[in-house]
Amino acid sequence: xxxxxxxxxxxxxxxxxxxxxxxxxxxxxxxxxxxxxxxxxxxxxxxxxxxxxxxxxxxxxxxxxxxxxxxxxxxxxxxxxxxxxxxxxxxxxxxxxxxxxxxxxxxxxxxxxxxxxxxxxxxxxxxxxxxxxxxxxxxxxxxxxxxxxxxxxxxxxxxxxxxxxx
Amino acid sequence: xxxxxxxxxxxxxxxxxxxxxxxxxxxxxxxxxxxxxxxxxxxxxxxxxxxxxxxxxxxxxxxxxxxxxxxxxxxxxxxxxxxxxxxxxxxxxxxxxxxxxxxxxxxxxxxxxxxxxxxxxxxxxxxxxxxxxxxxxxxxxxxxxxxxxxxxxxxxxxxxxxxxxxxxxxxxxxxxxxxxxxxxxxxxxxxxxxxxxxxxxxxxxxxxxxx
Numbered sequence: 088x089x090x091x092x093x094x095x096x097x098x099x100x101x102x103x104x105x106x107x108x109x110x111x112x113x114x115x116x117x118x119x120x121x122x123x124x125x126x127x128x129x130x131x132x133x134x135x136x137x138x139x140x141x142x143x144x145x146x147x148x149x150x151x152x153x154x155x156x157x158x159x160x161x162x163x164x165x166x167x168x169x170x171x172x173x174x175x176x177x178x179x180x181x182x183x184x185x186x187x188x189x190x191x192x193x194x195x196x197x198x199x200x201x202x203x204x205x206x207x208x209x210x211x212x213x214x215x216x217x218x219x220x221x222x223x224x225x226x227x228x229x230x231x232x233x234x235x236x237x238x239x240x241x242x243x244x245x246x247x248x249x250x251x252x253x
Numbered sequence: 254x255x256x257x258x259x260x261x262x263x264x265x266x267x268x269x270x271x272x273x274x275x276x277x278x279x280x281x282x283x284x285x286x287x288x289x290x291x292x293x294x295x296x297x298x299x300x301x302x303x304x305x306x307x308x309x310x311x312x313x314x315x316x317x318x319x320x321x322x323x324x325x326x327x328x329x330x331x332x333x334x335x336x337x338x339x340x341x342x343x344x345x346x347x348x349x350x351x352x353x354x355x356x357x358x359x360x361x362x363x364x365x366x367x368x369x370x371x372x373x374x375x376x377x378x379x380x381x382x383x384x385x386x387x388x389x390x391x392x393x394x395x396x397x398x399x400x401x402x403x404x405x406x407x408x409x410x411x412x413x414x415x416x417x418x419x420x421x422x423x424x425x426x427x428x429x430x431x432x433x434x435x436x437x438x439x440x441x442x443x444x445x446x447x448x449x450x451x452x453x454x455x456x457x458x459x460x461x462x463x464x
Contacts, residue, residue, distance in 0.1 A: 094435070094439070095431075095435050098431075098434060098435040098438055098439075099431060099435075102409075102416075104416070104431075126442065129442045129445075129446070129449050130438045130442060132387075132449065133391060133410075133438060133441050133442060133445065133449075134410050134438070136387050136388060136391045137391055137395065137406065137410035137411050138410055138411065138413060139388060140388055140391065140392055140411055141388060142287065142291060143287075143290060143291050143294055144287050144290070145286040145287050145289075145290040145304070145307065146290075146304060149282070149286050149290070149304070149307070149308065150279060150282050150283060150286070152304075152308045153282055153308045153311045153312065154279075156308055156309065156312045157312055157315055160312055160316070
């Protein structure tokens with residue numbers, strides 16, 4: 088066995104990866120070759136030293152950082168944003184939808200309205216705008232208050248009367 | 254009945270896949286964060302970048318969990334992602350990620366903490382100092398290795414993973430792992446030779462013994 092082959096086997100022997108036959112051959116070579124014997128010893132010291140290297144623990148906020156990256160990558164929803172803004176956004180969207188629907192009804196009616204009664208149409212628009220402004224300032228999930236709905240209903244009825252005077 | 258780490262990992266992965274269980278994913282992170290951080294910090298010398306890469310490993314895991322089929326161990330997959338990210342990082346930086354070792358710096362070295370995984374019983378302050386110094390020298394010498402050799406040494410010699418797992422992680426045949434390990438150890442010996450032979454300022458007390 089030459090020294091090159093012996094050193095390859097020495098590296099494997101450190102990890103106890105040699106067959107019985109190779110182990111015998113290596114022992115014979117190391118007994119006769121001080122250079123390879125020194126190599127074998129040094130490799131074992133280095134391997135043991137590497138395995139005993141000190142551990143470097145992850146920073147305390149590591150998990151927090153991972154979760155932050157998940158949010159940034161849009162792999163998960165932002166729980167903080169959902170908790171703080173979620174209900175208000177949903178409530179506001181719901182209210183806006185009601186107001187928009189009412190406005191659309193009034194707009195349709197207005198196209199069939201007697202154009203000699205602009206004051207009533209303007210009044211209805213004002214009520215809708217008032218209701219909408221109130222709605223946008225609400226921070227709770229409550230629906231439009233009864234007064235606003237009554238005003239809207241009255242405005243629609245008033246327009247109906249104007250539209251079909253006969 | 255004793256539950257193995259692999260069984261626990263498989264259960265955590267199943268919980269993540271079936272129920273989109275965030276707690277299970279957090280458990281995976283907590284279980285492996287230290288090992289991944291250790292590995293990446295030794296692959297990438299910049300500590301902040303290393304921690305960033307280590308976090309990215311778990312982001313990739315979260316994104317790919319549904320496709321993970323438990324054909325290999327979870328930690329094998331984690332280390333494979335970490336290795337690829339470290340290689341990508343170095344390619345982006347377009348310069349060798351090597352640290353320089355100078356034996357002249359030895360007198361300035363200070364003792365570093367030893368982990369509880371060390372095998373030798375260090376009994377005297379002098380032995381403790383020598384042991385710590387050796388650890389620091391090895392740490393620095395590993396940093397001088399080319400990346401493909403460094404990865405194999407870190408995975409096998411430092412992390413203690415078997416050859417087969419190392420082969421899966423670095424994506425090469427078993428024989429290549431053995432060859433790289435031999436070359437890496439030879440290179441480390443060349444670097445640490447003066448220190449090991451007592452030609453450095455501090456001498457490590459060799460205790461040569463027959464096989």
